[in-house]
Amino acid sequence: MDELVIRQPDDFHIHLRDDDMLPMSVGHVSAQFRRAIVMPNLRPPVVSTLIATEYRKRILAAIPSGRMFTPLMTLYLTDRTTPADILLAKESGIIHGVKYYPAGATTNSDSGVTDLEGRFKVLEAMMKHGVPLLLHGEVTNKEVDIFDREKVFLELVLSGVVKEFPDLKIVLEHITTSDSVDFVDSCSDKVAATITAHHLLLNRGDLFDGGVRPHHYCLPILKRERHRLALIRAAVSGSPKYFLGTDSAPHERHTKEASCGCAGVYTAHAALECYAAAFDSVGAMNKLEDFASTFGARFYELPLNTGQIKLVRKEQKIPPEYGYSGGAIVPFRAGQNLDWSVEA
Ligand code: NCD
Ligand code: ZN
Ligand code: ZN
Numbered sequence: 001m002d003e004l005v006i007r008q009p010d011d012f013h014i015h016l017r018d019d020d021m022l023p024m025s026v027g028h029v030s031a032q033f034r035r036a037i038v039m040p041n042l043r044p045p046v047v048s049t050l051i052a053t054e055y056r057k058r059i060l061a062a063i064p065s066g067r068m069f070t071p072l073m074t075l076y077l078t079d080r081t082t083p084a085d086i087l088l089a090k091e092s093g094i095i096h097g098v099k100y101y102p103a104g105a106t107t108n109s110d111s112g113v114t115d116l117e118g119r120f121k122v123l124e125a126m127m128k129h130g131v132p133l134l135l136h137g138e139v140t141n142k143e144v145d146i147f148d149r150e151k152v153f154l155e156l157v158l159s160g161v162v163k164e165f166p167d168l169k170i171v172l173e174h175i176t177t178s179d180s181v182d183f184v185d186s187c188s189d190k191v192a193a194t195i196t197a198h199h200l201l202l203n204r205g206d207l208f209d210g211g212v213r214p215h216h217y218c219l220p221i222l223k224r225e226r227h228r229l230a231l232i233r234a235a236v237s238g239s240p241k242y243f244l245g246t247d248s249a250p251h252e253r254h255t256k257e258a259s260c261g262c263a264g265v266y267t268a269h270a271a272l273e274c275y276a277a278a279f280d281s282v283g284a285m286n287k288l289e290d291f292a293s294t295f296g297a298r299f300y301e302l303p304l305n306t307g308q309i310k311l312v313r314k315e316q317k318i319p320p321e322y323g324y325s326g327g328a329i330v331p332f333r334a335g336q337n338l339d340w341s342v343e344a
Contacts, residue, residue, distance in 0.1 A: 001285045001313075008307035009272060009292035011036040012300070013134075013173050013194045013245030015264070016071070018042050018055065020326040022062040025250055028268035030069035032342060034305040037134070037245070038071045040099055041108040045076035048085065049092045056094055068307070072096040072300070074134060078111050079118065083125035090129040096300060097132040097171070098122075102153075104140045106219040107249065107263050112136075116157060123165050132169035132300065133161075137180070138220055147204070150220050151179040162187055169299070174199065174247045176220040178230035184241050185234075192299050194245025195235050197274035198265045198332060203228045214256045215330050218249065219263040235291055236284035243296035246271045252327040267332045270318060274332065276311050276340040314341040 011033045016025040029036050038059065040046030046055055052073040059071045074097045075081070075089055081098070089095035101112035113119055126133055138149035139156060162170065172180060172193040184193045196218075204222040207213055216222065234242045248271060249264025256262050267274055272292065279288045288311075297304050320335045321328040 001280075003313070004276070004285055004288065004311045005308050006289035006311070007293040008034045008305040008309050009244060010034055010296055010302075010305065011246050011248070011268075011271065012171070012243055012296040013037055013039065013196075013247050014268065015039045015041065015247070015249040016059060017250055018058065020324060021250055022058060024322055024324045024329065025248075025268060026059055026062040026069070027064055029248070029271075030063055030067045032272050032309065034068060034307060035070040035072055035302070037096060037300075038073055040074045040076035041101065041106075043108055045078070045108065045111050046074070047076050047078055047081070047111070049075070049088045049095060052089075052095055053092070072302075074099050076101070076111065077113055077119060077122065079114055081119065081122050083121050086122060086125040086129055086131055090131055095131070097134045098126060099134045099136070101136045102138065102140045105136050105138050107251075109136070116161070120164065123161070123168060127165050127168040130169070130301075132171055134171045134173055136219075137172050137175070146221055147223060150175070150177050154179060154183045158183070162191060166190070171245075171299070173245060174220060175231065175234075176223050177227045181230050181234045185239070189241070192241045192243065192295075193234075194247070194296075195231050195242055196245065196247045196265075197267050197271055197278060198222075198247075199228065200231055200235060200278035201274060214258075214261040215332070215334070216265065217256070217261060217263055218247070218265045232278060232282055236279060236282060236287040238287060238290065240290070240295040240298060242291065243299065244275065244292045245296070250329045253321065253330050254327065256330065265332050266329050269322065269331045270316070270333070270338055272309070272311065272342055273316065273338045273340040277338065280340070310343040311340050312343050313339060314343075315339060316341045
């Protein structure tokens with residue numbers, strides 16, 4: 001297959017950041033995706049509907065003219081979030097999920113939840129009002145090996161939440177292990193997962209390919225090849241539980257190429273082409289449309305997009321960096337060729 005026309009896709013997990021990064025991040029995402037679930041881990045975090053409303057306006061103002069793009073906002077769950085915040089969020093019509101970061105788990109997560117059981121009233125309100133819970137699914141306990149933090153999260157946290165709140169919609173974000181696939185498969189249709197392009201294309205060897213590769217460092221960290229293969233199988237399985245969420249996460253070059261570099265991979269510049277490479281690698285291009293354009297929308301109870309987008313097997317060269325007013329971003333596959341291109 002050398003050409004594929006699919007319904008316009010949505011990205012169900014992206015970091016757009018704010019201020020001087022917005023023109024670039026919004027420019028890239030809106031070139032391919034009709035909508036995106038926008039992560040709330042700004043500094044300070046998006047903890048209220050009011051803050052989300054203001055942030056949404058800044059995103060809308062950054063959309064290049066002539067493009068159709070709808071940011072789907074989220075709230076950042078903290079130890080101080082209340083059931084009243086959830087009601088307000090639901091009534092706003094612009095908030096589509098509440099994001100749980102275990103405190104300290106990842107980039108800008110220091111305001112995250114320290115005691116999830118203390119937030120059970122909030123989860124109850126989310127279940128009642130049909131607001132999905134979006135999870136960064138890793139424990140933060142330093143005694144747990146970094147490669148096991150997702151698996152241990154399933155055992156210590158998520159299995160309990162699923163039992164306690166059987167009707168709560170849950171998205172386990174950016175899954176990286178066969179354990180998560182098994183877990184999500186074993187749950188009801190209320191539990192789904194997003195999968196990133198970079199976790200479909202890389203394994204943990206790519207962190208140390210000829211030297212330390214800071215631009216492959218993300219959280220959850222890349223895993224063994226057998227886990228990557230399990231993610232590929234899930235993505236192409238045709239199960240509506242798995243859908244596209246890039247977790248594209250821009251960090252200024254010098255904050256990644258540093259003695260203590262930030263976690264995050266930037267894929268928004270060529271997200272769909274990277275997913276195409278992964279699906280094509282197992283001869284499953286015919287499964288891409290459901291994964292990218294159908295299953296996520298259904299889970300979030302959104303209408304399917306009406307536009308289309310065309311992928312062609314045509315080489316494109318990724319630039320070494322994207323400059324913006326605050327510096328530069330090194331994109332995924334910087335300086336390399338991709339086999340697929342999106343055609344206007
Ligand atoms: C994300 C970021 O940079 O905001 N980083 C990452 O490594 N994935 C945060 C996140 O999604 O965990
Ligand atoms: Zn995360
Ligand atoms: Zn993320």
